[in-house]
Each structure stands twice: as structure tokens, then as C-alpha cells.
């Protein structure tokens with residue numbers, strides 16, 4: 001679950017990137033975060049992943065209070081959270097299998113658990129057949145599916161996807177978004193940042209729109225809603 005209360009983020013150069021953000025996302029929800037370039041979407045995502053901290057207000061994720069949290073607890077939060085990026089961020093010289101297994105190794109999972117879990121998540125994204133391939137041998141859509149499998153490796157309660165279809169052909173973008181919807185249907189909370197209005201319109205989900213650092217719309221339906 002995500003709770004943001006009166007969040008403000010001012011960067012060191014004085015830019016007010018977010019101001020007065022109040023947002024609650026319940027466990028199990030699927031939420032699109034939309035808005036024009038420069039509206040504050042990446043800033044919001046970075047606040048949630050703990051990459052930056054807010055200037056004022058409170059941020060809580062999965063029961064962790066990020067505002068007061070010490071670094072030592074950050075790794076525990078990260079295990080409850082999976083992140084997917086526009087540029088995939090796979091390790092280029094490791095196989096598909098190893099890219100996913102790595103996420104489990106860094107948290108100290110046992111070899112048997114790693115084998116079982118990697119097979120399971122690769123099956124979920126339809127890539128078991130390509131587990132020995134290197135990322136460079138895969139299409140953009142396939143690389144993003146590996147990244148999704150990696151994000152799922154530690155069975156997170158929440159996945160944050162930052163423009164997950166930004167580097168993918170339109171036909172495949174739909175498949176990737178459908179995959180995220182299917183994963184959400186199995187219980188993982190999903191926050192998806194996107195500017196692709198056609199995709200947002202296709203899935204009737206909650207849409208949070210930000211503009212100039214403020215939430216200007218929060219409701220179910222298409223990108224622009226039926227205002």
C-alpha cells in the first residue's frame with residue numbers, strides 16, 4: 001500500500017517538482033500515473049523507490065515510513081517492491097536466467113529456491129525457452145518481459161513500472177501492458193507511469209493525472225476521462 005500525505009519536493013536548485021500530493025493506493029489496485037513531460041511523474045516514482053526524499057510531508061509504502069526510515073531498513077522495503085524501467089536495465093553479459101537469479105542471490109535465497117522461482121517467473125512471462133539467451137539476442141518486448149520476471153523474483157507486494165512500454169513497438173506494448181494487468185490480477189499492486197493514452201484508454205483502470213506537480217485528476221477510465 002502507498003500513502004503520500006501533503007508531499008512536497010523541492011530540488012536543490014529551487015525547482016518545486018511536487019506540491020501538495022495526497023495519494024492512497026490500496027493493496028491489489030492497478031493505477032496509471034499520467035501527465036505531461038515535466039509534471040513530476042519521475043520525481044514521484046523516485047520518492048517511492050527511496051532514491052530521493054521529500055522536502056515536506058510523509059511517504060509510506062507497505063507499512064514502511066520512508067520519511068523517517070534508516071538506511072538499514074531500506075533493503076527490507078526494497079524486497080517488498082519491484083521496479084521496472086523504460087530502458088529494461090538488464091545486465092548485458094548475463095543470460096536471461098542469470099539476470100533473474102541475480103535478484104534472488106542478492107537477498108541470500110537458497111539455490112533450490114532460486115531455481116524454482118526463476119523457472120516460475122520466466123514461465124509467467126513466457127520466456128522459459130529463452131532462459132539461456134543473452135539480453136542482446138532478444139527483442140525489446142522480450143527484454144522487458146525479462147525485466148518484469150526479475151521484478152517479480154522476490155514476490156513483491158507492489159510493482160512500480162516507469163514508462164515500461166517507452167522503448168517497445170506499439171503492438172508489443174499492448175502485450176506488455178496486458179502482462180502487467182494479468183500480474184495485478186494475481187494480487188500484486190501495480191503503479192504504471194505512462195504517457196500512452198491509447199493503452200490507458202484500453203484498460204479501464206484508475207488514472208491519476210499530475211500536472212505542474214499537483215494531482216489534477218483521480219478517477220477510473222480513460223486518459224482524459226469523460227470531463
Ligand code: ADP
Nearest residue numbers: 011013015017036037038039040041042043044
Ligand atoms: P516527469 O517525469 O513528469 O517528466 P520530472 O519529475 O522529471 O517530471 O520533473 C518535474 C520537475 O522537476 C521538472 O520541472 C524538472 O525539470 C524538475 N527536475 C527533475 N529532476 C530534477 C533535478 N534532479 N534537479 C532539479 N530539477 C529537477
